[in-house]
Amino acid sequence: MKSNESLIYVIFGASGDLTKRKLVPALYSLFVQNLLPDNFALLGTSRSVFSDEEFRVSMKAAITEFKEIDDISRIDDFVKKIFYQPIKFDDASTYIALKARIQELRKQYNICHNTIFYLSTPPSLYGVIPQHLASVNLNKQTNGWKRLIIEKPFGYDLESALKLKDQLMQDWKEEQLFRIDHYLGKETVQNLLVARFSNGIFEPLWNRNFIHHVEITSAESIGVEKRGNYYDGSGALRDMVQNHLLQVVGLTAMEPPTSLESDSIRHEILKVFQSFRPIKCEEVKDVAVRGQYMSSKIKGKQVPGYREEEGVNPNSNTETYAALKFYIDNWRWGGVPFYIRTGKKLPTRVTEVVIHFRPTPHFLFANESTVQSENQLVIRIQPDEGILLKFGMKTPGAGFEVQTVNMDFHYSDLTAQRIPSAYERLINDAIKGDSTLFARTEEVIEAWKFLMPVLECWKNDKDVPLYGYPAGTWGPEQAQQMFDEPDTTWRSPCKNLTNDGNYCEL
Ligand code: BG6
Numbered sequence: 001m002k003s004n005e006s007l008i009y010v011i012f013g014a015s016g017d018l019t020k021r022k023l024v025p026a027l028y029s030l031f032v033q034n035l036l037p038d039n040f041a042l043l044g045t046s047r048s049v050f051s052d053e054e055f056r057v058s059m060k061a062a063i064t065e066f067k068e069i070d071d072i073s074r075i076d077d078f079v080k081k082i083f084y085q086p087i088k089f090d091d092a093s094t095y096i097a098l099k100a101r102i103q104e105l106r107k108q109y110n111i112c113h114n115t116i117f118y119l120s121t122p123p124s125l126y127g128v129i130p131q132h133l134a135s136v137n138l139n140k141q142t143n144g145w146k147r148l149i150i151e152k153p154f155g156y157d158l159e160s161a162l163k164l165k166d167q168l169m170q171d172w173k174e175e176q177l178f179r180i181d182h183y184l185g186k187e188t189v190q191n192l193l194v195a196r197f198s199n200g201i202f203e204p205l206w207n208r209n210f211i212h213h214v215e216i217t218s219a220e221s222i223g224v225e226k227r228g229n230y231y232d233g234s235g236a237l238r239d240m241v242q243n244h245l246l247q248v249v250g251l252t253a254m255e256p257p258t259s260l261e262s263d264s265i266r267h268e269i270l271k272v273f274q275s276f277r278p279i280k281c282e283e284v285k286d287v288a289v290r291g292q293y294m295s296s297k298i299k300g301k302q303v304p305g306y307r308e309e310e311g312v313n314p315n316s317n318t319e320t321y322a323a324l325k326f327y328i329d330n331w332r333w334g335g336v337p338f339y340i341r342t343g344k345k346l347p348t349r350v351t352e353v354v355i356h357f358r359p360t361p362h363f364l365f366a367n368e369s370t371v372q373s374e375n376q377l378v379i380r381i382q383p384d385e386g387i388l389l390k391f392g393m394k395t396p397g398a399g400f401e402v403q404t405v406n407m408d409f410h411y412s413d414l415t416a417q418r419i420p421s422a423y424e425r426l427i428n429d430a431i432k433g434d435s436t437l438f439a440r441t442e443e444v445i446e447a448w449k450f451l452m453p454v455l456e457c458w459k460n461d462k463d464v465p466l467y468g469y470p471a472g473t474w475g476p477e478q479a480q481q482m483f484d485e486p487d488t489t490w491r492s493p494c495k496n497l498t499n500d501g502n503y504c505e506l
Contacts (some may be wrong), residue, residue, distance in 0.1 A: 006039030006111040013120035014044025020062035026423040029069040055084035096134045113144025127167035134171030149178045158448040183244035184437040185422030215354040219346040228311025236322040240342040262436035273446035277327040282458040289323035289479040293345040296470035320344045321475040345471035350493045351381040357429040368400040385411035
């Protein structure tokens with residue numbers, strides 16, 4: 001639905017990669033679908049000095065290269081709405097100039113006071129910029145709303161997250177804050193809600209009586225690419241688990257919300273986070289495994305190890321793989337282990353939630369069949385979005401040999417329609433003021449609280465190993481030992497192993 005209100009969209013960090021690759025292509029895509037207001041201006045701002053025209057040229061090139069929609073016939077109309085204003089992020093006087101520019105654009109293009117400020121800057125500026133905006137009253141909602149969209153990470157640990165929360169809350173209200181977790185903008189992450197709450201058959205089984213364990217994997221085949229500098233100060237737990245993976249856990253484990261209102265859904269996710277059983281430092285070595293990829297051959301080509309990557313300390317102890325086992329102490333999930341893992345340079349790119357159901361109480365076919373069928377529901381978030389149900393069927397012929405078969409639904413079969421990117425969806429939601437798919441302050445704080453013992457133990461306890469794993473493999477073998485039963489393992493999402501080793505594609 002088109003927003004009828006006019007709007008100025010200000011991007012801080014406009015000369016950066018995210019603006020080029022994601023933000024401006026997503027805005028262009030909304031523009032082509034007539035989802036932006038007619039009176040709209042995009043004001044880029046960063047330390048670099050560009051004229052409006054220079055910035056337009058670079059944004060036009062970015063849209064052409066990273067476009068999310070095939071139609072680029074309206075690109076010239078769109079770039080006419082783009083402007084640029086250099087800024088010194090920590091210099092109060094440049095915010096006066098920024099405000100004057102915003103006022104000039106409002107007047108010139110008949111735009112009301114509705115304004116979005118998108119922070120796509122280094123996280124160290126997340127406290128500073130909003131404070132400066134408030135000092136020139138750009139947070140005041142008197143003649144139109146003002147919203148702040150913030151990229152992750154929201155803090156580096158619990159202490160810094162609490163500090164950031166206090167800084168933001170001094171001048172901004174929770175309803176003005178939109179913390180982007182792009183996993184929540186993924187179509188199939190939202191589909192988790194539909195799969196669970198629009199089907200009568202799953203929900204009655206969705207609890208400790210029928211579920212043996214839950215497994216969530218977010219694997220990437222890429223390494224740290226050009227982001228070594230940032231990543232080396234972060235690691236897999238901060239980069240992926242604290243936000244993306246825990247949000248997926250929240251949606252998988254939450255109670256049915258009372259409505260689709262944003263507060264109702266976010267409240268249920270928060271309750272899940274509040275029910276995480278705290279991990280004690282002495283348990284960390286048994287319930288958390290960390291690893292770092294080492295040089296190896298992938299598809300016949302030697303690839304560098306993490307410590308050889310650009311921007312990475314050659315003695316770095318930053319983890320590129322993290323696996324955790326934990327419990328949610330509530331009535332629905334009491335005693336059900338959750339296993340989550342993420343890593344870079346794994347054999348393939350895949351994100352999936354696997355619900356492992358309990359086996360039948362008595363396996364009638366034990367004499368005829370060597371394996372008991374496993375009932376699993378696999379919710380594939382990416383790529384090849386879909387749902388797969390595994391169950392036992394009789395192998396044709398004499399006897400009762402059981403084999404596990406798949407009932408497989410691919411999201412692509414549902415529609416030939418383009419699925420909007422996560423950024424497109426989330427930017428559109430922020431314009432409409434719908435915060436359902438954005439992380440709330442309390443969720444962020446609870447997520448940090450839960451992970452702090454692991455982070456601290458990994459930092460301080462020299463006896464907790466950091467395992468190496470060859471790039472292109474499924475991470476440290478020690479992650480297999482996290483399971484309660486010795487014959488339980490992580491699901492291997494690859495269909496085919498290629499013949500030159502263990503690197504595979506879906
Ligand atoms: C980002 C992380 O938030 O998510 C990256 O900082 C990671 O390290 C990326 O590569 C993964 O996102 P996606 O959408 O490719 O799964």
